[in-house]
Amino acid sequence: MPLIKQLENKAILQLLLFLFEHGKTKVTDIEIDASSGTLYRALNRLAKLELIDEERKRPYTRYIQLTGDGKAIAGKLKEINAVLEAKRDRQQRQAQTGSAQTS
Numbered sequence: 443m444p445l446i447k448q449l450e451n452k453a454i455l456q457l458l459l460f461l462f463e464h465g466k467t468k469v470t471d472i473e474i475d476a477s478s479g480t481l482y483r484a485l486n487r488l489a490k491l492e493l494i495d496e497e498r499k500r501p502y503t504r505y506i507q508l509t510g511d512g513k514a515i516a517g518k519l520k521e522i523n524a525v526l527e528a529k530r531d532r533q534q535r536q537a538q539t540g541s542a543q544t545s
Contacts (some may be wrong), residue, residue: 493512
C-alpha cells in the first residue's frame with residue numbers, strides 16, 4: 443500500500459495547507475471545513491506521521507506547527523491546489539465566454 447494513502451482525508455489535506463499558510467497556530471484557531479472530531483483525528487494522524495509538532499502551554503493551550511517533512515509535503519499540496527484553481531478559473535472564463543457568445 444502506498445504511504446500517501448495515509449493522507450487520504452479531506453481534513454488532513456486542508457490542515458496541511460492551513461498550517462503551511464499560517465505557521466505555528468493554536469489548535470482552537472485552526473479554521474478548516476471539518477468537525478472538531480475530524481480535526482482532532484487529523485491532528486493525531488499527522489502527529490503519528492511526524493508531519494506536525496505540538497507544543498502545550500499551561501493550562502490548556504496547544505500549538506501546532508509543521509515539521510520540515512510536513513512543510514515539504516504541504517508545499518507540494520499548495521502547488522497542486524494552485525494548478526486545480528487555475529484550471530477551475532479557465533473553465534469558468536470559458537463558460538462565461540460561451541454564454542456571452544450565445545446571447
